[in-house]
Amino acid sequence: TSPFAPRHLLSIGDLTPAELTTLVRNAHNHKTVIKQTGEVPHTLRGALAAKTVAMSFSKRSTRTRISTEGAIAIMGGHPMFLGKDDIQLGVNESLYDTAIVLSSMTSAIVARVGPHSDVADLAKHSNVPVINALSDLYHPLQIIADFLTIAEVSPSTFSSSLGLEGLKIAWIGDANNVLFDLAIGAAKLGVDIAIATPQGYSIPQEMRGVIGAAASSSPKPGRLIETNIPEEAVKDADILVTDTWVSMGQEQETAKRRAAFKGFQITSELAKRGGAKENWSFMHCLPRHPEEVSDDVFYGPRSVVFREAENRLWAAISALEAFVVNKGKI
Numbered sequence: 001t002s003p004f005a006p007r008h009l010l011s012i013g014d015l016t017p018a019e020l021t022t023l024v025r026n027a028h029n030h031k032t033v034i035k036q037t038g039e040v041p042h043t044l045r046g047a048l049a050a051k052t053v054a055m056s057f058s059k060r061s062t063r064t065r066i067s068t069e070g071a072i073a074i075m076g077g078h079p080m081f082l083g084k085d086d087i088q089l090g091v092n093e094s095l096y097d098t099a100i101v102l103s104s105m106t107s108a109i110v111a112r113v114g115p116h117s118d119v120a121d122l123a124k125h126s127n128v129p130v131i132n133a134l135s136d137l138y139h140p141l142q143i144i145a146d147f148l149t150i151a152e153v154s155p156s157t158f159s160s161s162l163g164l165e166g167l168k169i170a171w172i173g174d175a176n177n178v179l180f181d182l183a184i185g186a187a188k189l190g191v192d193i194a195i196a197t198p199q200g201y202s203i204p205q206e207m208r209g210v211i212g213a214a215a216s217s218s219p220k221p222g223r224l225i226e227t228n229i230p231e232e233a234v235k236d237a238d239i240l241v242t243d244t245w246v247s248m249g250q251e252q253e254t255a256k257r258r259a260a261f262k263g264f265q266i267t268s269e270l271a272k273r274g275g276a277k278e279n280w281s282f283m284h285c286l287p288r289h290p291e292e293v294s295d296d297v298f299y300g301p302r303s304v305v306f307r308e309a310e311n312r313l314w315a316a317i318s319a320l321e322a323f324v325v326n327k328g329k330i
């Protein structure tokens, strides 16, 4: 990479603990200021014209699309949503050619892809910042919003540190893209994370190394605990969290996965049996299916899922500001 290569956001692992903290704090500040005063930072409005941002999405999306497309518009930029049937990519044109063409005409690329190598390749050949809007390995925009949500429901200070050290997250379910970035962020911010997966669905060994590296980047790393027993993960947890058992692209495994994950549904009984902290909160990146969490938890008073979804907007503003407006200086 040349010294002028743009800085990309492909995973939470690309951020130092201090940078992740700053992105979450800035998201909080934008949320507060915009809600109180209506004042928005028009930082994607250039002197002569709006900055354009290409949004290349090869998979469906509600939250990521609405939050990033909305954030770009709010900031005075112009989002161009490019669904998989809208552009030549993948059918008539290579990723390499697409990266060069998109980055020659836009200020940034936000990309949702299947294999993580697709967004990594896009970044490699792009002259403008690339932001990962979900790959099969990572979902950084989600995790910035998640730590904003966790800080909001915890006695956090939004000062130089978020003050989340010592909290415990329990992840019950599939070891997937959302979990990987959450575990990396937790390691960086000093938050313990206990992961309960069925046998055969645990974190791949290589990813364990990536999470370990994230822990070494932190002065006070959070611990990673792995188990096959949901109750064990739930013990003393402040946050209970899960995601779908069948991620996009795994649809043909639906029956097999539903059978394997039996007993891993988050319910009030599980929280009680496992001994979660008294004021535990429930999180889910959405979209949600009933098998991974019972209705009483999902729609109950401990659930912060819709706050978490809204926080995607504030996280998107913070990330676009850092990577597109400020060129990765955080």
Ligand code: CP
Pocket (backbone or CB within 6 Å): 060, 061, 062, 063, 064, 065, 134, 142, 285, 286, 287
């Ligand atoms: N949580 C999330 O990324 O949702 P979408 O797939 O709807 O964007």
Ligand code: NVA
Pocket (backbone or CB within 6 Å): 134, 176, 177, 178, 243, 244, 246, 247, 248, 285, 286, 287
């Ligand atoms: N793990 C899910 C997250 C969707 C936001 C998926 O990849 O489909």
